[in-house]
Amino acid sequence: MAALSPPSDKVTFWYGCNVVRHGDIIYNAIALLEAVGMEVTPAGGAGYCCGTKKDANLTAAQGMGRRNVEKFNAHNTGQVVSWCPSCYRHMNAFISQYTEPQFDLSHFIEILYERRDWLATKLIHPVTKRVLLHQHLGFHEVDINPMVIALLRLIPGLELMTTSPLAPAHMCSELSRVPASLKVVNQQTCESMRRSGADTLATVFHSCQRLLCGLEASESFTVVNYVNLLAQSMGLVSVDEYKDWKLAGTAQAVIDRLGPDRVAKMGEPFFHASILPELLSPPIK
């Protein structure tokens, strides 16, 4: 039987760059870590970019790697918990080879899985959904799919199906480099949803949520990241605003949903040139 409360551990939660589109995922991930006893120092955004995209500029890549290790060492938590599989991979395979990290590196799912007995005591609200899990096969460093499956099975009322084919790459953003492959994966995903009779597609990674959530415009299922399902079962209410913008359909509807203040904060010309095209582009199908 689980002890009444988990041991407290200080961790730096390295949420990454691209996940900042999904504040709901960041807040829920922090809430989940706290629920299993972690004392969390969040870190992410451009100032903590791992540099994995900088292969064409190794001076920049190295500078970013060193900067992150220095900042994490200064956090003095002794443990960095990464959300993003690319950050995890880049820290492990490259950055740690020429720096001196004074911390251990874990992936977010490993912490929750290790402390799943405590997590289970917090998952008290039924989530009555028929869920199909969207899975990739590329995150070889951490066997994430079985762990996500085990955690989702702790949610009362949730019926989980795992019949979707394993997509190549470690997450959908990598597949988007080869659009034909992303198209095949998306078609297979929609087909699996139809065949399974599921009403909810659960994504594991933020980039899958980003690239798949727009399917709701044309399909009869919802797309939700798994941490939001866990958070819902803890009684937390979250809004996937990014999905809301993706489903807005027109430029004016996106602006209405964002509100003029936030558009102004982004800078109107930049919003129109760079943000809006992303939000208006439908998923490849």
Next chain:
Amino acid sequence: MISFKGKPSADHLVEHLESFIQDTLARCTQCGECFKACPMTEYGPGLKEARPQEAVAGILDWLKGVPNHATSLDWLKVCTQSSVCIKACPENINVMKMMRTAQISALGSLGAQPALKSRDEKDFFRKINAFSATQLTTEEIEKWQR
């Protein structure tokens, strides 16, 4: 969980890549198992008919800094880090890292003539900052992102 213990094996990134390259060149037997296992070859022109050993030889050429513009480049273009290649390698080479290092070489970062386009996204950081401002409070950005 990974523990990073002791001194790093290299002082800087290029030194690490050079040592990874030497190790890989010494151990790879060019058996082609990684290419045969790759789930992405159906998306590259000419890869379906390519000889696995030749494709791998081309990757090793990139590691040596010798441009190889045919099959190997097509393979590098469709690599999405599926990691299936790692499990397929009988020599326990991190083939995904081998592919990534060959990509780095084909981008021109290790001295060869560039043959691949950079994956650097235009306005990447500006976009990250813009989305952050919509999702996090000013205090959170100040505390979490500096």
